[in-house]
Amino acid sequence: MSLRHALLGLLVEHPASGYDLLKTFDTSLANVWPATQSQLYGELAKLADSGLIVVSEQGPRGRKEYTLTDPGLAELRRWLTETEPQRTRSDVLLRVFFLGVLTPQQALDYLDGQAAQAAGLRAELKKLDDAIDWDDADLSVYGRIALEYGQRLAAMQQEWAEWARTQVKPR
Amino acid sequence: MSLRHALLGLLVEHPASGYDLLKTFDTSLANVWPATQSQLYGELAKLADSGLIVVSEQGPRGRKEYTLTDPGLAELRRWLTETEPQRTRSDVLLRVFFLGVLTPQQALDYLDGQAAQAAGLRAELKKLDDAIDWDDADLSVYGRIALEYGQRLAAMQQEWAEWARTQVKPR
DNA sequence: TTCCGCATGTAATGGGTTACATGATTAG
DNA sequence: CTAATCATGTAACCCATTACATGCGGAA
Structure with missing residues (x-):
C-alpha cells in the first residue's frame, strides 16, 4: 500500500x-x-x-x-x-525458471527479447539523464540517484540476457 | 496473474x-x-x-x-x-525519490540499510550457488541462469547503494 | 460550434494478505 | 501420549485493473 x-x-x-x-x-x-x-x-x-x-x-x-x-x-x-520495503515479484525471472519447456530456439528468442528491451530502456534513460539539467536541490540529488539505479538495472539486465543466451544448449 | x-x-x-x-x-x-x-x-x-x-x-x-x-x-x-512480462513496481526506488524529506543522516541510514541487505542477499545466493551440484539438465541450466540474475542484481544494488551514499550532501 | 484536453467519479472483477478453522499422521 | 508436521480449506479485507460514465472550458 x-x-x-x-x-x-x-x-x-x-x-x-x-x-x-x-x-x-x-x-x-x-x-x-x-x-x-x-x-x-x-x-x-x-x-x-x-x-x-x-x-x-x-x-x-x-x-x-x-x-x-x-x-x-x-x-x-x-x-x-x-517500514521495510516489501519484496518484489519478478515476472521476467519467473519465466526464466520455466524456459526448459520451450525449444532452445524459443528460449533464445525470449532472452533476445529481454536484452533488446533492456537496451531500449537503457537508451531511453540515458536520453532522459542527458536532457535534465541537474542542480543541487534535494529533489535533483535523489531524482538523480533513482535514475542512476534505473540505468544500472537496465545495463545489468542487458548484460545478463546476453550472457544467458550463451548458456542455452542447442537440442 | x-x-x-x-x-x-x-x-x-x-x-x-x-x-x-x-x-x-x-x-x-x-x-x-x-x-x-x-x-x-x-x-x-x-x-x-x-x-x-x-x-x-x-x-x-x-x-x-x-x-x-x-x-x-x-x-x-x-x-x-x-505474453509480455508485466512492469514491476519498486518499493525501494519509490522511497529514494522522497529521501529529501528526511535529514541527510536518515537518508544515509536508509541507503546503508539497502547496501547491507543487498550484501546479505548476495552472500546467501553465493552460498546457494556453491551448494548446488549443477548438471546439464534443462532445469539446471535455467535455474542457474535465474540464480545468476539474482546474484547480479544483488551486486548491482549493493554497489549502487554504496555509490548513492556518496551523493548525499550534508545539510 | 466543434473538438480536444481537463477533470472527476463509480462499478465490477480479480489477485493478494491475514486470520481463522480444522483435523489426521507420525515420531519420539 | 503428546507435540510437531502434514494437509487442506474459508472469510474478510485491501489493492489494482478495466471499463463505464459524465461534463466543463478553451481554442480554433
Missing part, C-alpha cells in the same frame, strides 16, 4: 490536483510505481478523509487542488524511516 | 500436492514470486476446475497430488511465448 505514500511524497513539493498527479505517474513515476486513474482518485479521497491531505483550492471543471498536511508529512516520514 | 503459471511450471517436473508446492514457494521461489498458502490452494482448485491440472492421487490426511495435463502444458507454453 505504497500508492498513498507516493501521493504524499509528490505533494511535498507543491499542491496538485488528481489530474496533475496522474500525469506524474504516467511519466516520471511510470517505471517505478505505475498507477491508474481510478486508483488515484480513490486514494486521494481516502487520504483527504483521514486528514493527511486537504482540498486547498477548487478550480474550474470541479478541479480540486490538494495540499499536504502536517500529519501527512509525518506519515510520509514514518513510512520512510520505520 | 502469474501464480497459475508458476504452479503449472512447477508441475512440469513431477506431480505434487499443494503442501509440496507451498514449500517450493517458501524456499526456491521465495525471492522471485512469493505466494501464500491461501492463495495457492485457491488457485489449485481453479486450475483443476479448468482442466489444466488433475488430481492424480489421493494420499493420507486428504492429500491431493496434482498432475499437469496436456492443456496445462500448452497454456504454460502460450504464456511463455505469447
Whole structure:
C-alpha cells in the first residue's frame, strides 16, 4: 500500500490536483510505481478523509487542488524511516525458471527479447539523464540517484540476457 | 496473474500436492514470486476446475497430488511465448525519490540499510550457488541462469547503494 | 460550434494478505 | 501420549485493473 505514500511524497513539493498527479505517474513515476486513474482518485479521497491531505483550492471543471498536511508529512516520514520495503515479484525471472519447456530456439528468442528491451530502456534513460539539467536541490540529488539505479538495472539486465543466451544448449 | 503459471511450471517436473508446492514457494521461489498458502490452494482448485491440472492421487490426511495435463502444458507454453512480462513496481526506488524529506543522516541510514541487505542477499545466493551440484539438465541450466540474475542484481544494488551514499550532501 | 484536453467519479472483477478453522499422521 | 508436521480449506479485507460514465472550458 505504497500508492498513498507516493501521493504524499509528490505533494511535498507543491499542491496538485488528481489530474496533475496522474500525469506524474504516467511519466516520471511510470517505471517505478505505475498507477491508474481510478486508483488515484480513490486514494486521494481516502487520504483527504483521514486528514493527511486537504482540498486547498477548487478550480474550474470541479478541479480540486490538494495540499499536504502536517500529519501527512509525518506519515510520509514514518513510512520512510520505520517500514521495510516489501519484496518484489519478478515476472521476467519467473519465466526464466520455466524456459526448459520451450525449444532452445524459443528460449533464445525470449532472452533476445529481454536484452533488446533492456537496451531500449537503457537508451531511453540515458536520453532522459542527458536532457535534465541537474542542480543541487534535494529533489535533483535523489531524482538523480533513482535514475542512476534505473540505468544500472537496465545495463545489468542487458548484460545478463546476453550472457544467458550463451548458456542455452542447442537440442 | 502469474501464480497459475508458476504452479503449472512447477508441475512440469513431477506431480505434487499443494503442501509440496507451498514449500517450493517458501524456499526456491521465495525471492522471485512469493505466494501464500491461501492463495495457492485457491488457485489449485481453479486450475483443476479448468482442466489444466488433475488430481492424480489421493494420499493420507486428504492429500491431493496434482498432475499437469496436456492443456496445462500448452497454456504454460502460450504464456511463455505469447505474453509480455508485466512492469514491476519498486518499493525501494519509490522511497529514494522522497529521501529529501528526511535529514541527510536518515537518508544515509536508509541507503546503508539497502547496501547491507543487498550484501546479505548476495552472500546467501553465493552460498546457494556453491551448494548446488549443477548438471546439464534443462532445469539446471535455467535455474542457474535465474540464480545468476539474482546474484547480479544483488551486486548491482549493493554497489549502487554504496555509490548513492556518496551523493548525499550534508545539510 | 466543434473538438480536444481537463477533470472527476463509480462499478465490477480479480489477485493478494491475514486470520481463522480444522483435523489426521507420525515420531519420539 | 503428546507435540510437531502434514494437509487442506474459508472469510474478510485491501489493492489494482478495466471499463463505464459524465461534463466543463478553451481554442480554433
